[in-house]
Amino acid sequence: MKKTAISIMSILMLAALPVQAQQQRNASVPSFADAVEDFRPNLTNQPGKQYPMVNSQGAVRVQLRAPGATSVQLDLGRRYEMTKDENGVWTGTSAPQDVGFHYYQLIVDGTAMPDPGTVSFFGAGRWGSGIEIPSEDMDFWQVKDVPQGSIVEKYYWSKATQSMRHCYVYLPNEYDRNPGKKYPVLYLQHGNAENEYGWSVQGHTGQIMDNLIAQKKAVPFIIVMDYGQGQNIHLVGEYAPEPQPQQQGGRGASNDAFQVVLMTDIIPMIEKEFRVYTDAAHRGMAGLSMGGGQTRRITLANPTKFGYVGMFSGGTISPEDVQGAEGFQKTAKLVFMSSGSKENPRVMEAADALNKMGVKAVGYISEGTAHEWHTWRRSLYEFAQLIFK
Amino acid sequence: MKKTAISIMSILMLAALPVQAQQQRNASVPSFADAVEDFRPNLTNQPGKQYPMVNSQGAVRVQLRAPGATSVQLDLGRRYEMTKDENGVWTGTSAPQDVGFHYYQLIVDGTAMPDPGTVSFFGAGRWGSGIEIPSEDMDFWQVKDVPQGSIVEKYYWSKATQSMRHCYVYLPNEYDRNPGKKYPVLYLQHGNAENEYGWSVQGHTGQIMDNLIAQKKAVPFIIVMDYGQGQNIHLVGEYAPEPQPQQQGGRGASNDAFQVVLMTDIIPMIEKEFRVYTDAAHRGMAGLSMGGGQTRRITLANPTKFGYVGMFSGGTISPEDVQGAEGFQKTAKLVFMSSGSKENPRVMEAADALNKMGVKAVGYISEGTAHEWHTWRRSLYEFAQLIFK
Numbered sequence: 087m088k089k090t091a092i093s094i095m096s097i098l099m100l101a102a103l104p105v106q107a108q109q110q111r112n113a114s115v116p117s118f119a120d121a122v123e124d125f126r127p128n129l130t131n132q133p134g135k136q137y138p139m140v141n142s143q144g145a146v147r148v149q150l151r152a153p154g155a156t157s158v159q160l161d162l163g164r165r166y167e168m169t170k171d172e173n174g175v176w177t178g179t180s181a182p183q184d185v186g187f188h189y190y191q192l193i194v195d196g197t198a199m200p201d202p203g204t205v206s207f208f209g210a211g212r213w214g215s216g217i218e219i220p221s222e223d224m225d226f227w228q229v230k231d232v233p234q235g236s237i238v239e240k241y242y243w244s245k246a247t248q249s250m251r252h253c254y255v256y257l258p259n260e261y262d263r264n265p266g267k268k269y270p271v272l273y274l275q276h277g278n279a280e281n282e283y284g285w286s287v288q289g290h291t292g293q294i295m296d297n298l299i300a301q302k303k304a305v306p307f308i309i310v311m312d313y314g315q316g317q318n319i320h321l322v323g324e325y326a327p328e329p330q331p332q333q334q335g336g337r338g339a340s341n342d343a344f345q346v347v348l349m350t351d352i353i354p355m356i357e358k359e360f361r362v363y364t365d366a367a368h369r370g371m372a373g374l375s376m377g378g379g380q381t382r383r384i385t386l387a388n389p390t391k392f393g394y395v396g397m398f399s400g401g402t403i404s405p406e407d408v409q410g411a412e413g414f415q416k417t418a419k420l421v422f423m424s425s426g427s428k429e430n431p432r433v434m435e436a437a438d439a440l441n442k443m444g445v446k447a448v449g450y451i452s453e454g455t456a457h458e459w460h461t462w463r464r465s466l467y468e469f470a471q472l473i474f475k
Numbered sequence: 476m477k478k479t480a481i482s483i484m485s486i487l488m489l490a491a492l493p494v495q496a497q498q499q500r501n502a503s504v505p506s507f508a509d510a511v512e513d514f515r516p517n518l519t520n521q522p523g524k525q526y527p528m529v530n531s532q533g534a535v536r537v538q539l540r541a542p543g544a545t546s547v548q549l550d551l552g553r554r555y556e557m558t559k560d561e562n563g564v565w566t567g568t569s570a571p572q573d574v575g576f577h578y579y580q581l582i583v584d585g586t587a588m589p590d591p592g593t594v595s596f597f598g599a600g601r602w603g604s605g606i607e608i609p610s611e612d613m614d615f616w617q618v619k620d621v622p623q624g625s626i627v628e629k630y631y632w633s634k635a636t637q638s639m640r641h642c643y644v645y646l647p648n649e650y651d652r653n654p655g656k657k658y659p660v661l662y663l664q665h666g667n668a669e670n671e672y673g674w675s676v677q678g679h680t681g682q683i684m685d686n687l688i689a690q691k692k693a694v695p696f697i698i699v700m701d702y703g704q705g706q707n708i709h710l711v712g713e714y715a716p717e718p719q720p721q722q723q724g725g726r727g728a729s730n731d732a733f734q735v736v737l738m739t740d741i742i743p744m745i746e747k748e749f750r751v752y753t754d755a756a757h758r759g760m761a762g763l764s765m766g767g768g769q770t771r772r773i774t775l776a777n778p779t780k781f782g783y784v785g786m787f788s789g790g791t792i793s794p795e796d797v798q799g800a801e802g803f804q805k806t807a808k809l810v811f812m813s814s815g816s817k818e819n820p821r822v823m824e825a826a827d828a829l830n831k832m833g834v835k836a837v838g839y840i841s842e843g844t845a846h847e848w849h850t851w852r853r854s855l856y857e858f859a860q861l862i863f864k
Binding site: 151153156199200213237239286360361 | 521522523539540541542543544545546563583584585586587588589591594595600601602603618619620623625626627628629630631632639644651654675681707748749750
């Protein structure tokens with residue numbers, strides 16, 4: 087169990103550090119020289135923008151007009167040197183990237199800036215640029231002419247923070263036409279340094295669910311996407327934690343802060359404002375990376391409250407964890423643990439161990455992806471087909 | 476009537492040009508020297524960002540770390556020179572700005588870039604920075620602990636464009652709890668080079684409506700915010716316009732394209748997917764700037780379809796217009812025309828002229844504001860109190 091906890095921590099740390107780590111690693115490499123010249127505009131470009139582009143190898147090409155600059159780099163985790171033409175336009179090309187969605191930025195004379203070519207996404211703690219490397223299976227998250235659900239933006243009062251909070255709720259298409267019907271609900275959390283926009287924007291939750299429901303591969307259910315970055319959740323009054331002088335980096339307290347808000351404010355608000363079942367058999371929680379770690383902690387700490395548990399690149403639950411959480415084994419109808427093939431493949435073994443003790447568990451490996459959004463879109467696609475059935 | 480048309484065109488042109496016009500006007504002025512040193516972080520900053528800041532005079536101060544740059548400017552329509560300190564941090568301060576929301580950008584060695592300090596807004600044809608100058612009356616659009624409606628993101632199939640389109644719909648808080656009740660609906664359009672996000676994001680439609688409804692100053696109604704930039708709406712098949720070799724700049728065709736989509740796709744979709752009344756007495760249209768011009772054209776061209784007409788900084792409707800649109804006088808329960816006091820105050824005379832002929836009309840002047848979002852927030856706040864009653 088200690089091993090699992092450490093492995094979760096290292097995943098969390100990796101997710102927390104990309105921008106700072108990049109800024110320390112100032113070493114850059116030349117633009118990718120062997121790019122196939124079939125670049126097309128990136129799918130997340132602002133309207134009318136040709137750049138950034140992506141080619142069939144998954145290489146990224148960016149352009150920026152900056153006649154006065156002496157150095158411009160493309161920073162995709164690794165930094166690629168860009169070169170200037172006679173018109174002051176800088177161009178750079180990355181090596182082939184994994185399929186899926188990546189945050190990135192430009193470095194102009196040492197200053198990080200968003201690429202004005204793409205729309206903004208919240209990741210790495212700031213709104214910035216994103217690039218989409220097309221994948222062979224990307225069809226599952228495209229907007230299609232199927233019955234469309236909706237993504238509902240909702241503010242609500244939080245007793246635990248004494249402030250208005252903000253979340254997004256996916257409602258299946260049929261929701262409004264069945265005023266007498268109740269729905270199961272999944273609480274779905276983002277990763278570290280991301281926010282409540284992540285799942286519906288870069289995650290394409292709405293499209294994944296609409297397409298699955300249209301194909302009858304998933305039953306209609308509601309998804310709640312809230313903000314879970316514990317360091318920024320300030321509990322007050324009776325909900326405030328006891329001061330702990332020697333907290334391990336504050337992260338424990340952080341996750342606890344989201345747990346308090348989830349149990350005190352979010353779940354009661356959802357069960358009041360939306361037509362949802364309120365028993366564990368119709369309530370699930372899942373999350374990616376840090377959100378998977380939160381799912382693990384919160385479902386184990388509330389072992390009779392969640393029938394479905396999904397951890398996407400967010401660690402594993404062990405037989406010892408289950409034994410230590412009275413009622414979990416009886417309540418949990420499914421524990422789903424996933425990972426990109428380029429990160430931690432232990433999820434399959436972890437699922438085996440749970441199945442052997444009689445807890446139904448599924449492991450899933452996203453082929454060819456790392457600790458990134460395409461892993462998590464695929465994880466949601468798989469998980470959604472297994473739950474509330 | 477010709478005069479009105481010309482005046483609308485000039486408003487549209489002004490709205491269309493800010494970025495290009497700025498790029499031609501490269502002349503800059505020094506930072507504002509007489510700023511009161513009570514700057515506070517701007518309300519639309521990214522989490523944790525101190526800059527940009529605004530002071531009690533409405534002056535804007537920005538900072539950017541760019542040690543290698545030789546020139547950095549703050550571009551708020553007028554360009555202000557920024558100065559570099561020994562750490563390579565550039566700072567600049569604008570003259571006092573009008574209250575409300577303004578798009579802006581930074582110019583680094585001649586290259587326009589978004590300020591990494593603020594979140595992104597779509598205006599001037601691109602996602603970029605925005606600054607909020609607090610106003611004395613800003614309370615009306617704040618998020619408060621009142622019953623919260625929701626902003627619903629919705630995709631739908633468009634026959635006229637043979638593609639999926641995307642809109643936002645405001646639903647009042649009580650909507651879900653009254654499955655047997657129907658609601659009036661207002662179609663509310665953005666300005667030129669903006670998009671369907673504008674009204675709910677920089678316009679704060681949801682907060683304005685929730686606060687008004689909580690105070691019983693407005694009746695609950697639904698608001699539909701769609702994308703109306705005609706040049707980017709490509710009608711196909713039977714809906715495609717006849718080719719017109721000598722179109723006046725294409726703008727006429729553009730507005731017509733949105734009209735086709737509104738009447739063919741948007742209104743039928745809303746009336747199918749939401750519980751709304753379908754008669755003119757419960758249907759309104761309004762818009763800002765270009766959206767106001769579209770409202771004028773579309774309601775006059777469909778004179779028995781819209782009971783409420785709102786033009787915010789978007790021109791005026793004259794008695795001659797009404798006489799030329801059979802059925803309009805009988806159908807229109809209210810024509811609302813507004814303007815910032817720093818732009819076109821003729822809206823009061825225009826309302827007088829309509830009232831004299833027996834068409835109920837209201838003119839509204841937003842004091843101290845120009846062709847910008849605070850004028851339009853205030854216009855919605857006023858208009859919403861007058862309609863569907």
